Amino acid sequence: xxxxxxxALEAGGTKMVCAIGDENGTIYEQVSIPxxxxxxxxxxxxxxxxxxxxxxxxxxxxxxIELDRDSEKYGYITxxxxxxxxxxxxxxxxxxxxxxxxGFDTDVNGSVLGEVTFGQAxxxxxxxxxxxxxxxxxxxxxxxxxxxxxxxxxxxxxxxTKRTADTxxxxxxxxxxxxxxxxxxxxIEERWGRKxxxxxxxxxxxxxxADYIAQALTGYVMTVSPEMIILGGGVMHQEQLFPxxxxxLKEYINGYxxxxxxxxxxxxxxxxxxxxxxxxxxxxxLARRALENDH
Amino acid sequence: xxxxxxxALEAGGTKMVCAIGDENGTIYEQVSIPxxxxxxxxxxxxxxxxxxxxxxxxxxxxxxIELDRDSEKYGYITxxxxxxxxxxxxxxxxxxxxxxxxGFDTDVNGSVLGEVTFGQAxxxxxxxxxxxxxxxxxxxxxxxxxxxxxxxxxxxxxxxTKRTADTxxxxxxxxxxxxxxxxxxxxIEERWGRKxxxxxxxxxxxxxxADYIAQALTGYVMTVSPEMIILGGGVMHQEQLFPxxxxxLKEYINGYxxxxxxxxxxxxxxxxxxxxxxxxxxxxxLARRALENDH
Numbered sequence: 277x278x279x280x281x282x283x284a285l286e287a288g289g290t291k292m293v294c295a296i297g298d299e300n301g302t303i304y305e306q307v308s309i310p311x312x313x314x315x316x317x318x319x320x321x322x323x324x325x326x327x328x329x330x331x332x333x334x335x336x337x338x339x340x341i342e343l344d345r346d347s348e349k350y351g352y353i354t355x356x357x358x359x360x361x362x363x364x365x366x367x368x369x370x371x372x373x374x375x376x377x378x379g380f381d382t383d384v385n386g387s388v389l390g391e392v393t394f395g396q397a398x399x400x401x402x403x404x405x406x407x408x409x410x411x412x413x414x415x416x417x418x419x420x421x422x423x424x425x426x427x428x429x430x431x432x433x434x435x436x437t438k439r440t441a442d443t444x445x446x447x448x449x450x451x452x453x454x455x456x457x458x459x460x461x462x463x464i465e466e467r468w469g470r471k472x473x474x475x476x477x478x479x480x481x482x483x484x485x486a487d488y489i490a491q492a493l494t495g496y497v498m499t500v501s502p503e504m505i506i507l508g509g510g511v512m513h514q515e516q517l518f519p520x521x522x523x524x525l526k527e528y529i530n531g532y533x534x535x536x537x538x539x540x541x542x543x544x545x546x547x548x549x550x551x552x553x554x555x556x557x558x559x560x561x562l563a564r565r566a567l568e569n570d571h
Numbered sequence: 572x573x574x575x576x577x578x579a580l581e582a583g584g585t586k587m588v589c590a591i592g593d594e595n596g597t598i599y600e601q602v603s604i605p606x607x608x609x610x611x612x613x614x615x616x617x618x619x620x621x622x623x624x625x626x627x628x629x630x631x632x633x634x635x636i637e638l639d640r641d642s643e644k645y646g647y648i649t650x651x652x653x654x655x656x657x658x659x660x661x662x663x664x665x666x667x668x669x670x671x672x673x674g675f676d677t678d679v680n681g682s683v684l685g686e687v688t689f690g691q692a693x694x695x696x697x698x699x700x701x702x703x704x705x706x707x708x709x710x711x712x713x714x715x716x717x718x719x720x721x722x723x724x725x726x727x728x729x730x731x732t733k734r735t736a737d738t739x740x741x742x743x744x745x746x747x748x749x750x751x752x753x754x755x756x757x758x759i760e761e762r763w764g765r766k767x768x769x770x771x772x773x774x775x776x777x778x779x780x781a782d783y784i785a786q787a788l789t790g791y792v793m794t795v796s797p798e799m800i801i802l803g804g805g806v807m808h809q810e811q812l813f814p815x816x817x818x819x820l821k822e823y824i825n826g827y828x829x830x831x832x833x834x835x836x837x838x839x840x841x842x843x844x845x846x847x848x849x850x851x852x853x854x855x856x857l858a859r860r861a862l863e864n865d866h
Contacts, residue, residue: 340828355829402720414794421714425697425796426832433793433827435786437732437748450827453732454793495729495790498749499709501720532728532745533635534650537721 278302280567283325283333283374284559286386287366289358292317293556294324299564301394301557313360314369322373332570333370334379334562336386336555339413343381343424351380377570379562383407383555384415384429385422387508387548390558392417396549397504404502405554406431408489409509412456416500432456436491442467442484459488461511472511486517490524493545497529503537508548521545573597575862578620578628578669579854581681582661584653587612589619592855596689598848608655609664617668627865628665629674629857631681631850634708638676638719646675672865674857678702678850679710679724680717682803682843685853687712691844692799699797700849701726703784704804707751711795727751731786737762737779754783756806767806781812785819788840792824798832803843816840 278298286293288311295306309320325333340356342349351367371378381389388405391397397417406414414431416423423429433454438446444467448457457463464472468481475481493505507521522541529538537544548554573593581588583606590601604615620628635651637644646662666673676684683700686692692712700710709726711718718724728749733741739762743752752758759767763776770776788800802816817836824833832839843849 416794418713418718418720419716423713423795425713426798426830427796427828429796430793430828434790435732435823437730450825451823491730496794498725498728499711499791499794500718501722501724503721528730528746530745533722533725535721 280331280564281329282560282563282567283328283330283376284556284563285321285325285333285335285370286383286555286559287311287335287337288383289338292321294321295556295559296328296330297557297560299560301390301560303553303556303560306556311358314364314366318366318369322370325370325374330374330376330563332377332379332563332567333374334386334559334564334566335367335370336381336383336559336562337366339382340427340430341380341382343428351378377563377566379559379564379566381422381562382413382415382428384413385417386415386558386562387554388415388417388506388558389422389561390550390554390556391506391548393561394550394557395554396546397506400503402500402502403504403506404431404496404500405506405508405548406492407509408460408507408511410461412460412509414496416502418500431492431496432460434492434495436488439484439487455488455492459485459511464511472514476514476516482514482516482520485511486520486524489517490521490528493521493525494528497525497533497538504543505545506548507545508552508554512547515547518545518547575626575859576624577855577858577862578623578625578671579851579858580616580620580628580630580665581678581850581854582606582630582632583678584633587616588851589616590851590854591623591625592852594855594859596685596852596855598851598855601851606653609659609661613661613664617665620665620669625669625671625858627672627674627858627862628669629681629854629859629861630661630665631676631678631854631857632661634677635722635725636675636677638723646673672858672861674854674859674861676717676857677708677710677723679708680712681710681853681857682849683710683712683801683853684717684856685845685849685851686801686843688856689845689852690849691841692801695798697795697797698799698801699726699791699795700801700803700843701787702804703755703802703806705756707755707804709791711797713795726787726791727755729787729790731783734779734782750783750787754780754806759806767809771809771811777809777812777815780806781815781819784812785816785823788816788820789823792820792828792833799838800840801843802840803847803849807842810842813840813842
């Protein structure tokens with residue numbers, strides 16, 4: 277039986293999803309507020325949560341964000357290209373208005389936490405969640421905690437070996453050949469001249485896409501060694517990608533790593549399991565953990 | 572003041588370094604036993620430790636090894652190419668003979684633990700140690716623990732983009748273009764026809780080497796986001812590599828990630844700090860932790 281009333285805020289670049297739920301992952305109600313400027317958007321979010329009687333709030337936020345509790349800027353959105361939100365103290369403003377503990381992490385760490393707490397990855401110790409949509413981002417859960425490091429994972433920007441036949445220049449302004457620049461939705465559209473959804477019947481599109489994604493996954497397997505890799509985001513709605521990615525990943529690893537997980541590739545590289553609620557459910561768990569740490 | 576007497580075993584493919592020390596990282600005595608077969612080598616190690624009155628033993632071991640405590644094969648060396656040691660229960664045999672708690676991890680996790688506990692990385696939360704010698708391996712320390720995942724990191728086998736001008740086929744039997752296959756000592760020797768030590772004055776050798784290492788480091792930064800990367804192993808005795816690697820890493824990241832650590836590259840990518848004792852000192856800490864967990 278649920279005992280807590282928790283607030284969840286999935287803070288995205290186009291919309292802010294605000295919800296009320298509990299520690300079992302049940303969502304009672306949910307609204308969506310357009311992301312315009314902090315001056316306009318934050319008061320609307322506060323107004324939504326203010327009279328809901330929440331015990332704690334969990335925020336999973338677009339980045340980059342400051343997660344180091346020893347930093348003066350803990351709880352800030354930092355060097356985002358969304359200029360209005362640069363240097364915005366989102367945690368501080370919500371906490372000051374709502375007077376409750378606030379959990380805070382990246383949007384993708386929220387998603388992996390949702391899957392580990394309430395979804396298919398329950399009981400696993402080391403899990404990666406990768407979203408491939410307008411951008412590419414990744415969250416890592418390891419030994420009960422969301423992984424941070426000096427910043428937080430920026431797994432969309434790992435380097436990829438381009439195929440010789442792929443003359444597309446890439447879209448990332450920082451890296452000639454990173455995963456996001458070569459394989460996010462806008463890159464697919466720019467390379468092939470049509471939106472990804474209109475390319476569903478072109479096998480060469482998905483064969484190339486799967487190759488680049490599998491190269492990145494190979495790096496994650498060799499470095500983080502996750503027990504499961506969950507792929508979400510708009511591009512992954514092209515479900516034909518999953519078998520192609522699994523096949524390529526197997527080819528790249530080429531028998532070097534032998535584990536039960538890799539032997540069962542169908543359950544190793546998988547789609548998200550929570551009907552696109554993994555992010556907001558992760559926020560509920562972020563809220564629960566913030567409350568626990570506050571006691 | 573030291574209160575414990577700890578055994579340390581750095582188990583390598585050519586030699587077994589056995590030592591006695593304490594929880595402050597002080598090494599009292601040390602011997603080296605050639606690695607031949609388990610039947611020959613293990614009794615010699617047991618004979619060394621047996622009358623030393625140790626409270627616990629820490630083993631940092633060549634791999635792959637089984638680190639999953641729920642596995643029947645916990646404490647085994649598993650699918651190693653050193654056939655005599657395949658499926659060898661090294662932890663079980665040492666424990667049975669010595670009747671004390673035994674800590675166990677990979678050789679490179681031992682090294683990173685030594686650096687974090689006694690060396691330059693003290694106080695840091697997320698650190699990587701990479702050894703580049705006859706092979707390439709990496710250890711990851713994160714949030715007080717050595718990182719495992721489904722297996723353990725195999726960071727030597729991340730994929731690298733080969734330069735067009737580099738026609739060398741690579742030495743890894745599994746991967747056409749992984750770091751170990753393209754940049755470990757034997758690859759340098761095979762590509763250029765001379766041993767690495769005899770190539771010290773050839774700038775093109777180290778420029779290429781630094782490029783490949785920096786590509787791998789870029790992947791680690793984007794994925795694990797370590798606060799410090801320590802580079803050890805025989806190849807890294809070519810100290811001219813450090814400034815080249817730092818320069819290349821900066822170029823690959825290209826300002827995308829902005830942190831205090833990356834701004835101070837001289838202290839971000841660094842050589843090992845413990846006079847090649849980081850491994851054996853890490854074993855002392857593995858032993859101390861095994862004793863602590865046993866209580």
